[in-house]
Amino acid sequence: MYEPITIKDIAKALGLSTSTVSRALRGSYEISAETKKLVVEYAEQFNYRPNPIALSLKERRSRSIAVVVCEIANNYFSQAINGIESVAYNRGYHVIISQSHESYEREIVNVEHLASRSVDGLLVSLSAETNQFDHYKNLHEKGFPIVFFDRITDEIETHKVVADNYQGAYNVTKHLINAGYKKIAHLTSAAHLSISIERLEGYKAALRDNKIPFNDKYVKNCNHGGMIYNEQEDAIKSLLNLKDKPDAIFSGGDKLTVSCLAVLNELKVKVPDEVALAGFSNSPLVELMKPGLTVVKQPAFEMGQTATELLIKLIESKRPVTEFEKIVLQTEVFERESSAKKKPKKK
Amino acid sequence: MYEPITIKDIAKALGLSTSTVSRALRGSYEISAETKKLVVEYAEQFNYRPNPIALSLKERRSRSIAVVVCEIANNYFSQAINGIESVAYNRGYHVIISQSHESYEREIVNVEHLASRSVDGLLVSLSAETNQFDHYKNLHEKGFPIVFFDRITDEIETHKVVADNYQGAYNVTKHLINAGYKKIAHLTSAAHLSISIERLEGYKAALRDNKIPFNDKYVKNCNHGGMIYNEQEDAIKSLLNLKDKPDAIFSGGDKLTVSCLAVLNELKVKVPDEVALAGFSNSPLVELMKPGLTVVKQPAFEMGQTATELLIKLIESKRPVTEFEKIVLQTEVFERESSAKKKPKKK
DNA sequence: TTTTTTTACGCAAACGATGCCGACATCGAT
DNA sequence: ATCGATGTCGGCATCGTTTGCGTAAAAAAA
Numbered sequence: 001m002y003e004p005i006t007i008k009d010i011a012k013a014l015g016l017s018t019s020t021v022s023r024a025l026r027g028s029y030e031i032s033a034e035t036k037k038l039v040v041e042y043a044e045q046f047n048y049r050p051n052p053i054a055l056s057l058k059e060r061r062s063r064s065i066a067v068v069v070c071e072i073a074n075n076y077f078s079q080a081i082n083g084i085e086s087v088a089y090n091r092g093y094h095v096i097i098s099q100s101h102e103s104y105e106r107e108i109v110n111v112e113h114l115a116s117r118s119v120d121g122l123l124v125s126l127s128a129e130t131n132q133f134d135h136y137k138n139l140h141e142k143g144f145p146i147v148f149f150d151r152i153t154d155e156i157e158t159h160k161v162v163a164d165n166y167q168g169a170y171n172v173t174k175h176l177i178n179a180g181y182k183k184i185a186h187l188t189s190a191a192h193l194s195i196s197i198e199r200l201e202g203y204k205a206a207l208r209d210n211k212i213p214f215n216d217k218y219v220k221n222c223n224h225g226g227m228i229y230n231e232q233e234d235a236i237k238s239l240l241n242l243k244d245k246p247d248a249i250f251s252g253g254d255k256l257t258v259s260c261l262a263v264l265n266e267l268k269v270k271v272p273d274e275v276a277l278a279g280f281s282n283s284p285l286v287e288l289m290k291p292g293l294t295v296v297k298q299p300a301f302e303m304g305q306t307a308t309e310l311l312i313k314l315i316e317s318k319r320p321v322t323e324f325e326k327i328v329l330q331t332e333v334f335e336r337e338s339s340a341k342k343k344p345k346k347k
Numbered sequence: 348m349y350e351p352i353t354i355k356d357i358a359k360a361l362g363l364s365t366s367t368v369s370r371a372l373r374g375s376y377e378i379s380a381e382t383k384k385l386v387v388e389y390a391e392q393f394n395y396r397p398n399p400i401a402l403s404l405k406e407r408r409s410r411s412i413a414v415v416v417c418e419i420a421n422n423y424f425s426q427a428i429n430g431i432e433s434v435a436y437n438r439g440y441h442v443i444i445s446q447s448h449e450s451y452e453r454e455i456v457n458v459e460h461l462a463s464r465s466v467d468g469l470l471v472s473l474s475a476e477t478n479q480f481d482h483y484k485n486l487h488e489k490g491f492p493i494v495f496f497d498r499i500t501d502e503i504e505t506h507k508v509v510a511d512n513y514q515g516a517y518n519v520t521k522h523l524i525n526a527g528y529k530k531i532a533h534l535t536s537a538a539h540l541s542i543s544i545e546r547l548e549g550y551k552a553a554l555r556d557n558k559i560p561f562n563d564k565y566v567k568n569c570n571h572g573g574m575i576y577n578e579q580e581d582a583i584k585s586l587l588n589l590k591d592k593p594d595a596i597f598s599g600g601d602k603l604t605v606s607c608l609a610v611l612n613e614l615k616v617k618v619p620d621e622v623a624l625a626g627f628s629n630s631p632l633v634e635l636m637k638p639g640l641t642v643v644k645q646p647a648f649e650m651g652q653t654a655t656e657l658l659i660k661l662i663e664s665k666r667p668v669t670e671f672e673k674i675v676l677q678t679e680v681f682e683r684e685s686s687a688k689k690k691p692k693k694k
Numbered sequence: 695t696t697t698t699t700t701t702a703c704g705c706a707a708a709c710g711a712t713g714c715c716g717a718c719a720t721c722g723a724t
Numbered sequence: 725a726t727c728g729a730t731g732t733c734g735g736c737a738t739c740g741t742t743t744g745c746g747t748a749a750a751a752a753a754a
Contacts, residue, residue: 003489004464006710017734022712032732049463053409054710056400057739064443072428078420085446094465096411097444099432116396117351117740118441142350261635285630288608290637353740364704369742379702401740404709464710 005046014038025050064094065311066114067123070102070225074254075282076300077125080149083304084123091312093120102225104129111135121145121311126153128190128225145314149307150298152194159310160326163298165195168331169202172278172296173250175333177210180342181248181276185218185239187232187260188252189225196221199252199280218246226255236263240275247342248272251279261289261338277338280331292336299329352393361385372397411441412658413461414470417449417572421601422629423647424472427496430651431470438659440467449572451476458482468492468658470651473500475537475572492661496654497645499541506657507673510645512542515678516549519625519643520597522680524557527689528595528623532565532586534579534607535599536572543568546599546627565593573602576609583610587622594689595619598626608636608685624685627678639683646676 007025011018016035024031024039025048031039042048056062067084069077081097088095096119100107107127112135115122124136124146133155140146140156149161176184186203188196200219207214220235222228232255239246251257257279264271271277271291278294286293306327314321354372358365363382371378371386372395378386389395403409414431416424428444435442443466447454454474459482462469471483471493480502487493487503496508523531533550535543547566554561567582569575579602586593598604604626611618618624618638625641633640653674661668 007712008710018711019713019735020733022710023733026712030732035732049459051404051710052463052465053400053403054739055712057398057404057709058711060739062400072419073422073425075420078425081419082446094443094460095445096441098442099429112396113441116399118399258632258635265635283632285605285632285636288605288612288637289632289635290639292637354742355740365741366705366743367703369740370703373742377702382702398740401709402742404739405741405743407709 004051005043005048006051007048010039010042010046010048014042061120061315062094062118063092064096064119065121065123065308065315066096066098066119068098068100068107068110068114069125070100070127071227072097072099075284076150076254076298079282079300080125080304080307083301083306084308085304086301087305087308087312093312100127100130102128102227104132108135111139115139115144121147121315123307123311124148126151126193128193128223128227131192143320145311147307147311147314149303150195154194157324159307159314159324161303161307161310162194162198162326162328163303163331164328165198165331166202166205168280168296168298168333169199169250169252170206171202171331171333172294173203173206174210175294175335176248176250176276176278176339177206177212179276179339181339182212183215183218183244183246184212184248184250185220185246186250186252187220187222187235187239187256187279189221189256190223191221193225196252203250215244217242222253222256226253226259229259232256232259233263236260237267240267240269246275248276248278248339251277253279254281254283257281257286257293257295258283261293265290271338272340273343276340276342287334287336289338291338291340294334294336294339296331296333298331303329351398352395353398354395357386357389357393357395361389408467408662409441409465410439411443411466412468412470412655412662413443413445413466415445415447415454415457415461416472417447417474418574419444419446422631423497423601423645426629426647427472427651427654430648430653431655432651433648434652434655434659440659447474447477449475449574451479455482458486462486462491468494468662470654470658471495473498473540475540475570475574478539490667492658494654494658494661496650497542501541504671506654506661506671508650508654508657509541509545509673509675510650510678511675512545512678513549513552515627515643515645515680516546516597516599517553518549518678518680519641520550520553521557522641522682523595523597523623523625523686524553524559526623526686528686529559530562530565530591530593531559531595531597532567532593533597533599534567534569534582534586534603534626536568536603537570538568540572543599550597562591564589569600569603573600573606576606579603579606580610583607584614587614587616593622595623595625595686598624600626601628601630604628604633604640604642605630608640612637618685619687620690623687623689634681634683636685638685638687641681641683641686643678643680645678650676 024036098110147159222231281295371383445457494506569578628642
């Protein structure tokens, strides 16, 4: 089968010791020029590559980091992963991706599996189901490097990278208000998630600043973060069945935004005439939709990059780190037809 | 820092040898019930996890496989990866994802990096730039397990998993013809890619079977597989500038299909009235577009699953494998407005 | 009681690479 | 001629785990 050449093979072939070969390959000054040349050329010829696993065992590090997200088939995360990869690649780290599919159990299994020794650090965006953090706390207390991004928790003190969810939600809600909508509903993920909380706050603040009363019947949570279509469907239907039907929906998630449009289309509810729509999404396809969707876009790529830089700093730090940063990046609102100015009602 | 407990620690604490601990943990019959209990309980208490790196070094395998694709931010690939992950996870394998971004060089670097010893096998979908395969041939000749999926090559004899691109292209072209379109252009990726070749053949066959002459001016290649928006834009513009302008476009790729619609919208070309559109895509969002897109969908998840099963079979095979399978899965056409029946021209 | 068998465990090598330390030869200086 | 310095290399331990082999003590058979 597949048997790569080792340092031993070279040593044997050249009548040297493994230590000499090792040193020759790393250009140690203790090795004569001729021996070096001999070894290096032989290694070149037989395409010698140091065994990364042996190195990992020796150096007690694997030069790989893991990222734990709920779904890579989500534009925000695939963009973030591109950012992660770009930094990791340049710094000589492998990236291992694992998906929780919004399941608490899967998340635990993945993290345990990864952490034992096979990765040097973790980049985490919490699953929608997760509201306990012992599996991270244990690791973190032992000094294992973890950086949270996007969906974070206050319960663990480490570096964090987030979008300004509050401001993003505020801006898009305000945009809806400015466009003439007054009865704005909010469709969001599990209530305990950091992003849900912040976006809800931004939404509330925008209402407050514009003297629109907050109505908690207008807030619907999808606890599976958009994984289950029926959940969104039911939520939206119950919104539309309210006595005082909303005239706009602000949705707080990629999948939610899109499936919101799908449900409205299915129910033949006209967007934006009957109900306007705007929400968080990083999909490049939203502008092609019917109607083009107004979205808040997160700087996913940059978030991935920043989080990775912080993680590598953590990994390569000599001393235990006790000062942690929380980096907040700005979002951007893209206005499209789905939130076009409200037409005066002809009753 | 983070120092997990080892078998040695347990041995020292319990006054045993490492071999006894090791055997106790694996339930060897040579160890007395009491000692076993002692060791297992201690291990449990201190949350012992065998060091996967040490195991890899010993067993000369890492229980991880790598997948090399061009882009995870592509619905086809993210779905395929979900399939890969689902099988790998159940069989106890890690999945390492690396992206070539359609670059030949990146692909080589990634493959070399991965193959040396850190992964047990490779799942590959070729980048658009790749038309040389030495980096795979070298590995494959040494018995390194590789399975190709989606974008494959004839030059390497191993397991392969593909969609029935010929039939898919045939079906969707025929659908366009049946809808009344006669001047059907074809926008596709790099000409040398297996998927491009097969889809072109299917397209040609459908034309032939319906007595429509093939016009090579109607075929446009985007050599970067949709990575560069300008490339698609130029290709589509030049199609629209032909004396005998096509009345439909069949596109052969996720990104191409979508950016085709984007360009047409931008140019204010009405779809399908002026130009109809249909193409390969696995995006769940195409039905929400303006207009809803007619697409050929590949069984991405199943392809990922099948490829992974084959790869693991290859990895775990005792003997060198010489008999290889090529598995072809069927595609499905979803008809929507973008290829609605052609209206009679009012000239 | 003696011999054989069984039970239960330890020793050491191995996986690939690194690095400390020691060994030897050569050379210049005394 | 002897000593120390220098240059060049090998031996060995190490990382964590598994496993073949050896062996002591206990149990069973004689």
